[in-house]
Amino acid sequence: MKHFTVQEPLRIQQFILDEGIIPLHDHNYYELIGVQAGNGYHLINGNQVAYEPGDLFWLCPADYYGFIVQQKTRFCSLLFTPSYLAGLIAGSPYPWRHIQENTPSDSGKLLADPVASRKLMALIEIILAEHQEAQEITSNLVVDSLMQTILSLTDRQLAQQSLATTPRSSTSLALIQRIVSYVCQHITEPDSLRMDKMADVFNYSPGHLGALFKEHIGESIQQYIIRYKLKRVETRLSLSAMTISQIADEFGFADVCHLNKLFKRYYNDTPSNYRRYVLSS
Incomplete structure (x- = not known):
């Protein structure tokens, strides 16, 4: 940085x-x-x-x-x-x-x-x-x-x-912290990040778990997962020699095209262009 x-x-x-x-x-x-x-x-x-x-x-x-x-x-x-x-x-x-x-x-x-x-x-x-x-x-x-x-x-x-700032219950905040920690720990395991799987892990219905997370964080769990994945992708692009295909595989994207589409939506650029820009700066 x-x-x-x-x-x-x-x-x-x-x-x-x-x-x-x-x-x-x-x-x-x-x-x-x-x-x-x-x-x-x-x-x-x-x-x-x-x-x-x-x-x-x-x-x-x-x-x-x-x-x-x-x-x-x-x-x-x-x-x-x-x-x-x-x-x-x-x-x-x-x-x-x-x-x-x-x-x-x-x-x-x-x-x-x-x-x-x-x-x-x-x-x-x-x-x-x-x-x-x-x-x-x-x-x-x-x-x-x-x-x-x-x-x-x-x-x-x-x-x-x-x-x-609205005070939130310590119980709810503790749950949100556990969810965020779980996402970070399993970010390279797509099956572990399915909503039904996470609902089982935290003993909530998928709807209730999703609503609680969005109330506290301001976005859905899936949106948070995508954004966090792309932050990790950004780090790989900046600090590693991994190919775009290897990065896509590591984080469970269907293929390079899927990664390109999401990355461009959030960063307004392709991963390869972003890497060239960072390395030339």
């Missing part, structure tokens, strides 16, 4: 990406990404989240992420270092507690209401305009003031999302 760093305390950038994949990477900075146009998927910490215009993603140094761009996308991104954040905190009456937690996210998406999203996007665009006009945005009192407002709004959204 690549590691990205920034040297300057604060950076703002606007960029356009055509269809394709930005491989997973980690980083040493905080980042607020706004989607101005286009759609696709944001890959973060092993999860896949659809994005569309108006979406905002908050990323801390503990996250690793990438993108699958399906439709030409224009992003606007604020990047800043922990030391820059510490300097703003020192001069602010707000501790921004949720921002400072620096814990990996399931989606990174700020589930803000449309008004809050528009406010944040407008503030980012003002900093972009300031950068285009004055070039220098560090040690800039106007930009520092805008950044304090942005961080206050972001921290508020993170706090609201934390409060909105």
Whole structure:
């Protein structure tokens, strides 16, 4: 996995990406990404989240992420270092507690209401305009003031999302953890991952087991299995010399065509093209 760093305390950038994949990477900075146009998927910490215009993603140094761009996308991104954040905190009456937690996210998406999203996007665009006009945005009192407002709004959204998280019973969570562990353990054994087999293993009816899993995870067991398989395929493509046919056999795909079809659906590219892209990066 690549590691990205920034040297300057604060950076703002606007960029356009055509269809394709930005491989997973980690980083040493905080980042607020706004989607101005286009759609696709944001890959973060092993999860896949659809994005569309108006979406905002908050990323801390503990996250690793990438993108699958399906439709030409224009992003606007604020990047800043922990030391820059510490300097703003020192001069602010707000501790921004949720921002400072620096814990990996399931989606990174700020589930803000449309008004809050528009406010944040407008503030980012003002900093972009300031950068285009004055070039220098560090040690800039106007930009520092805008950044304090942005961080206050972001921290508020993170706090609201934390409060909105529905507590789930420890019994149900334990079951979900067991299912996920079982899937990971048997991911190369298609017969073990049939719904009727899993229902027997966990002593639930197939319908009840499937409903519980979808309630907690947000997708069906079979969707989760496919996505997890493709993540393992991605790893094989990036880090092994196995042929596409060998990879398809290992994970129980009917044939290479079946693997190609599913991989392209989720990654918008074929396995062979993805491997060439990763190895040439």
